Amino acid sequence: MRITQLIGARTVRGAVLVLGTAVALSAIASAANADRPVTFTKDVAPILQQKCQDCHQPGSIAPMSLRTYDETRPWARSIKDRVMRRQMPPWHIDKTVGIQKFKNHRSLNDDQIETILQWIAAGAPKGDPNDMPPPKQWADESGWQLANKYGEPNLVVKSPEYTMPPVAQDAWWRPTVPTGLTEPRWVRAIEIRPVGKNARKITHHALARLQQPEDMPAELFTNDPNVAGAGLFMEWAVGKNGDEMRADSGRLMLPNSKIVWEMHYHAVGEEITAHTELAVVLSESDNTKNNKSNPDPDQWVGWGDRTVDGMGHAWLNITYYNDEDFKAQTASRAAKTVNTSVDRQQQ
Numbered sequence: 001m002r003i004t005q006l007i008g009a010r011t012v013r014g015a016v017l018v019l020g021t022a023v024a025l026s027a028i029a030s031a032a033n034a035d036r037p038v039t040f041t042k043d044v045a046p047i048l049q050q051k052c053q054d055c056h057q058p059g060s061i062a063p064m065s066l067r068t069y070d071e072t073r074p075w076a077r078s079i080k081d082r083v084m085r086r087q088m089p090p091w092h093i094d095k096t097v098g099i100q101k102f103k104n105h106r107s108l109n110d111d112q113i114e115t116i117l118q119w120i121a122a123g124a125p126k127g128d129p130n131d132m133p134p135p136k137q138w139a140d141e142s143g144w145q146l147a148n149k150y151g152e153p154n155l156v157v158k159s160p161e162y163t164m165p166p167v168a169q170d171a172w173w174r175p176t177v178p179t180g181l182t183e184p185r186w187v188r189a190i191e192i193r194p195v196g197k198n199a200r201k202i203t204h205h206a207l208a209r210l211q212q213p214e215d216m217p218a219e220l221f222t223n224d225p226n227v228a229g230a231g232l233f234m235e236w237a238v239g240k241n242g243d244e245m246r247a248d249s250g251r252l253m254l255p256n257s258k259i260v261w262e263m264h265y266h267a268v269g270e271e272i273t274a275h276t277e278l279a280v281v282l283s284e285s286d287n288t289k290n291n292k293s294n295p296d297p298d299q300w301v302g303w304g305d306r307t308v309d310g311m312g313h314a315w316l317n318i319t320y321y322n323d324e325d326f327k328a329q330t331a332s333r334a335a336k337t338v339n340t341s342v343d344r345q346q347q
């Protein structure tokens with residue numbers, strides 16, 4: 001099982017906003033192309049903000065930043081190549097088969113590709129600095145984004161730190177950390193993030209599996225023999241930061257559960273120490289004042305004999321046939337069935 005990546009922005013709510021903006025921008029870009037030269041500041045920068053800078057900014061996973069004209073201009077030839085071949089942004093959907101429409105996808109539409117190619121063909125001009133859109137504001141990485149909506153998370157689980165040398169093979173690191181839960185709790189929202197200076201440079205992705213005693217065969221959770229029994233709880237990769245559960249639904253965490261981390265680290269030429277953190281917002285449990293479904297949290301609830309409202313008994317009688325009666329019954333039903341099919345054949 002692998003959770004579908006949410007593409008396009010760092011928050012779920014942000015991603016929805018982004019989609020609307022992208023549609024508007026592409027319409028402007030294609031309309032503009034007809035009667036004036038394509039420029040960086042007016043036409044290209046908005047596309048880069050929308051579709052590239054999540055990765056192409058300092059400290060993120062891509063090798064160079066594409067925020068300003070000066071940062072972008074030297075890469076014009078390479079951008080042409082990658083964009084024309086639809087290698088960038090990474091969105092490897094086969095255009096000839098299967099589902100083509102995805103919400104919040106990060107690929108470029110034909111107009112946006114055309115705009116970038118026209119800009120490079122025209123010598124990659126800068127354009128009027130006044131046309132440059134204000135820098136895109138990114139979420140503050142030092143706080144939890146879900147805190148805006150839910151307040152500070154109830155539970156934060158941290159992986160141990162890992163130091164990636166400047167040059168090394170890719171590392172797959174799987175430390176296990178107890179969640180510390182002592183009672184079963186339902187999860188309302190989850191956020192996950194790499195932490196540490198330049199952590200996003202080396203963190204290709206991070207998985208958090210939930211290991212807990214479940215009464216189900218391990219193969220239903222995972223086909224990875226290294227982590228058998230632990231279902232995928234959350235994943236971080238650029239663009240995928242967490243999940244909010246639908247109202248009245250959730251994921252169940254059990255007492256003594258553990259997070260089995262799986263970090264894929266990639267060396268980038270400098271020593272970087274990073275770890276990953278997972279924040280969980282728990283649903284209100286079966287007996288607090290904040291639970292709107294609970295009329296009286298102070299009410300003692302237990303099992304016992306008591307008569308407050310009405311009482312009712314539902315009766316169901318079952319008749320057992322002996323063998324003789326059973327045969328007679330089935331024969332009479334079979335006869336009805338034959339009649340019916342004969343009727344049908346005659347139609």
Ligand code: HEC
Pocket residue numbers: 047048051052053054055056061062063075078079080082083088089090106108238
């Ligand atoms: C999800 C992350 C991500 C997004 C979004 C993304 N890139 Fe990249 N890009 C990378 C990574 C990682 C590399 C380095 C690996 C490689 O070259 O494929 C890269 C490499 C490149 C290169 C090659 C640089 C070279 O060495 O020549 C170009 C050009 C590029 N990206 C342009 C873009 C443009 C333009 C966009 C947006 C339209 C974009 N990328 C969006 C992650 C991303």
